[in-house]
Amino acid sequence: MKRWGPLVALAIAQFLMVLDQSVMNVSISQLVEDFDTSVSTIQAVITLYSLVMAMFMLAGGKIGDIIGRRRAFIVGLVIYGTGSAVTALAPTVVVLALGWSVLEGLGAALVLPALVALVAGNYEGRMRGVAYAVIGGMAGAGIAVGPIVGGWATTEVTWRVVFVGEVVLVLVILALSGRVVDAVRTGRRPRLDGVGTALSALGLGTMVLAVLFASTWGWLVPRQSPVEPFGLALTPFVVAGGAVLLWLFVRWERHREAGGLDPLVHLDLLRVPALRSGLVGLFSQNLVLMGVFFGLPLYLQLVIGLDAFQTGVRMLPVSIAMLVTSALGSALSGRFGARTIVRSGLVTTMVAILALLVTVQPTLADVAFAISMALLGVGMGLIVSQLGNVVQSSVDASGRGEAGGLQFTGQQLGSSLGIALVGAIVLGGLTTSFLTNVRDDDQLAPDVVAMVEDRLESAETDFLPVDVVEEAAVSAGLDQGSVAAIVEDYQAAQLQSLRSGLLVAAVLALLALGSTGNLPRGRPGSASEEAVTA
Numbered sequence: 048m049k050r051w052g053p054l055v056a057l058a059i060a061q062f063l064m065v066l067d068q069s070v071m072n073v074s075i076s077q078l079v080e081d082f083d084t085s086v087s088t089i090q091a092v093i094t095l096y097s098l099v100m101a102m103f104m105l106a107g108g109k110i111g112d113i114i115g116r117r118r119a120f121i122v123g124l125v126i127y128g129t130g131s132a133v134t135a136l137a138p139t140v141v142v143l144a145l146g147w148s149v150l151e152g153l154g155a156a157l158v159l160p161a162l163v164a165l166v167a168g169n170y171e172g173r174m175r176g177v178a179y180a181v182i183g184g185m186a187g188a189g190i191a192v193g194p195i196v197g198g199w200a201t202t203e204v205t206w207r208v209v210f211v212g213e214v215v216l217v218l219v220i221l222a223l224s225g226r227v228v229d230a231v232r233t234g235r236r237p238r239l240d241g242v243g244t245a246l247s248a249l250g251l252g253t254m255v256l257a258v259l260f261a262s263t264w265g266w267l268v269p270r271q272s273p274v275e276p277f278g279l280a281l282t283p284f285v286v287a288g289g290a291v292l293l294w295l296f297v298r299w300e301r302h303r304e305a306g307g308l309d310p311l312v313h314l315d316l317l318r319v320p321a322l323r324s325g326l327v328g329l330f331s332q333n334l335v336l337m338g339v340f341f342g343l344p345l346y347l348q349l350v351i352g353l354d355a356f357q358t359g360v361r362m363l364p365v366s367i368a369m370l371v372t373s374a375l376g377s378a379l380s381g382r383f384g385a386r387t388i389v390r391s392g393l394v395t396t397m398v399a400i401l402a403l404l405v406t407v408q409p410t411l412a413d414v415a416f417a418i419s420m421a422l423l424g425v426g427m428g429l430i431v432s433q434l435g436n437v438v439q440s441s442v443d444a445s446g447r448g449e450a451g452g453l454q455f456t457g458q459q460l461g462s463s464l465g466i467a468l469v470g471a472i473v474l475g476g477l478t479t480s481f482l483t484n485v486r487d488d489d490q491l492a493p494d495v496v497a498m499v500e501d502r503l504e505s506a507e508t509d510f511l512p513v514d515v516v517e518e519a520a521v522s523a524g525l526d527q528g529s530v531a532a533i534v535e536d537y538q539a540a541q542l543q544s545l546r547s548g549l550l551v552a553a554v555l556a557l558l559a560l561g562s563t564g565n566l567p568r569g570r571p572g573s574a575s576e577e578a579v580t581a
Contacts, residue, residue, distance in 0.1 A: 053169040054178050056223035057162050060124070061182050062189040063216050064155045064162075067096055067147065068337060068462055069193030070209055072344045073358040074201040076512075081206075082140040086510045090341065090470045091259060092144050097337070097463035098255050099152025100159070101456050102248035105311050108160030108452025112237050116161040116168070117229040121221065123157025128217035130154055135210035147210075156455075163451035167439050169228050179436040180376050186431060192366045194344070198359025206355075240303060243311035246296035251460060254289030257282050259467035262475035262508045270475075271508075312449050320565035322441035322450065325434045326457040328389055328566070331559035332430045333461030335396060335552050338469030339403070339423070342548040345473065349512050350541050351411045364417050368424025369431070376432020385433040386566035392429030393563070397556040399423035404549040407542055426556075437566060469548045474508045476544035484536035495529050513538055 071078065071093065078089045111119035130150025137143040162182075170178040200208045264272040265280035272280040300310040317323050340362075347358040379388055399422035406416045438454045485491060485499045502519075516537045520530040 052223070052226035053165070053228065054181060056220055056227055057166055057169075057178075058181055058185045059216060059223070060120070060158060060162055060220050062185040063127075063213060063220070064159055065186050065189035066193050066196070066213070067151060068093075069189070069340050070197035071147075071193075071206060072340050073194045073198040073348070073355045073362070074206045075344060076348050077201050077206060077355060078143075082143065084140050085507055086345070087262065087470075087474055087508055088140060090466060090474075092140065092148055093341070094255065094259055094463050094466045094470070095144060095148035096152050097459045097466065098252060099149055100155050101255070101459035101463055102252050103153060103156040103244070104160060104456040104459060105247055105449075105452045106239065106244040107156035107158075108449055108455075109237065109239055109309075109311055110157060111161040111164065111451075112449070113239060115229050116164045117224070117227055119157045120161040120165060120227070121224055123154045123161065124217050124221055124224075125154070127151050127154025127158065128214050131210045131213035131217065135207045135214070159455040160451035163435065163439060163454060165227055165229075175439075176436050179439065180373060180432045182435060188366060188370050194340075194362040195356075195359030195366070198354075198356040202354050202356035237309040240300075240309060240311040243296060243299055243303070246292055246299060247311060250289050250292030250296055251456075252289075253292060254286050255460070255463050255467055257285035257289065258464060258471055260285075260471075261467075262471040262473075262478075265475070270478075312453060316442065316449060316453065319441050321567055322438055322453075324562055324565040325437035325441065326453055327562035328430065328434045328559065329438070329454060330457040330461040331393075331555065331562065332427065332434070333458045334465040334468070335400070335556050335559070336427055336465070337462040338465035338552045338555075339400060339549065341466045341470050342473055342545055342552075343403070345510050346407055346541075346545050347411070349510055350409075350538075350545070352512075353411075361411075361413075361416060362420060364421035365424040365427070368421040369428040370424075372425045372428025373432040376429055379429075379432075384568045385437050386563055386568055388429050388433050389566055390560060390563050392426045392433075393556050393560050394426075395429065396423060396426030397553050399426055400549055400553040400556060404546050404553070407545050407549065409538065409542070433566075465552075469552060472551055473544045473548040474510055476547045477510055477540050478503055478508055480543040481537055481540035484540055485533065488532050488536055490532040491529055495525060495533075498523065499533065510541070513541075
């Protein structure tokens with residue numbers, strides 16, 4: 048037990064940090080009801096949790112280098128636990144966002160980079176690979192088990208119980224943290240780059256928030272855009288503004304390095320081929336998984352009509368398959384190599400998403416849906432079992448703090464962008480498809496079509512249950528035939544928009560294959576010449 052004691056504490060922490068990214072996805076409809084808000088608002092809260100982590104992960108890694116990885120780990124846990132307590136008691140959606148998205152996100156930004164470095168500091172050689180496989184599996188388990196935990200709590204008690212449980216887990220980890228040895232820091236103590244922190248955070252935040260609001264503003268053609276520069280939606284201009292901030296961040300970091308000052312991150316790390324491929328792979332994996340995990344609960348709850356627990360049960364095959372596959376991944380890498388395993392995982396993931404797309408029908412095909420979900424878990428398990436070790440084995444001890452920051456920045460940026468992108472496609476696609484279906488429906492009179500167009504133009508973009516749309520049509524005084532036609536058009540639009548979101552996720556998995564060329568052919572870390580010093 049002494050040998051595995053540090054890993055137990057670190058694995059529980061990893062599980063806890065990612066749990067919130069999926070635990071409340073199955074509770075979206077209940078959160079909408081409890082806080083009297085919309086699906087798009089809750090989408091924003093979920094996105095913000097991952098986004099806050101992505102915005103401050105590099106700073107969190109640097110703070111770990113400054114104060115020590117173990118101390119950063121403990122301080123981050125305290126902040127995270129405080130956020131969980133605030134969330135459990137949240138009376139409004141603003142307080143929910145403060146506790147869940149901001150405080151927990153900031154705490155995780157300290158914990159996660161330190162966690163990766165602590166794994167490397169407590170284990171060596173083959174045991175390090177096993178440890179990273181376990182950490183990857185726990186990350187996958189946190190994402191995959193979240194729906195059933197959140198579903199049970201929401202249906203049987205209240206979603207707030209989940210956050211009370213998180214406070215308890217934080218206390219358990221703190222009690223076990225004495226077994227974790229601090230990671231060795233080589234060289235002098237660095238200093239935090241405040242300007243670089245601000246530029247990177249603002250750049251990433253601006254770009255993701257632009258994508259998040261694209262369902263409301265429009266991508267290019269303005270929908271409800273607050274301003275319309277050159278007759279276009281605001282979205283591309285905000286994305287461009289974020290890109291400019293990131294360009295300034297890169298210039299600033301180069302300036303600091305040239306002046307002999309500590310940068311927020313040594314950008315030369317990104318010149319290491321294996322490290323770069325590992326980061327892109329982690330970004331892509333989370334982009335796809337969290338996008339899918341946002342769309343599927345909408346289908347299961349608001350189209351099929353399942354409650355939160357039933358939704359969690361339907362998503363359980365991902366959890367089982369991911370845990371088993373990620374546990375086997377470390378053993379497989381010695382025979383097939385990280386590149387082959389990750390590529391196999393991406394192909395499997397793409398096939399699984401396409402299979403899920405086929406199952407998105409007015410009635411749920413339980414067996415086909417379960418098989419597709421299990422296949423998705425296999426694909427994701429193969430990916431997560433390799434990439435953490437690839438990233439950390441690409442640098443030496445002095446670079447692991449920054450590599451950890453880059454690793455989790457990539458993951459959380461992928462998560463936030465996945466939720467924002469797939470959510471924007473689903474929500475925006477729902478409005479577009481519904482309007483198209485209504486306009487093409489010969490059963491609807493021109494004045495009815497005009498009324499629907501007027502309502503959609505002024506209404507907030509949202510994914511509503513069919514019965515809400517039906518009630519609205521009845522309240523508008525429409526005849527029974529028109530009501531039935533509108534309901535049918537809306538049901539078709541729901542399925543069309545969800546399929547569009549899944550199709551985009553499948554395409555993203557396919558595109559991610561292009562980033563795997565520099566992954567190690569053999570076991571990560573076996574080619575020590577790839578490791579560099581920051």
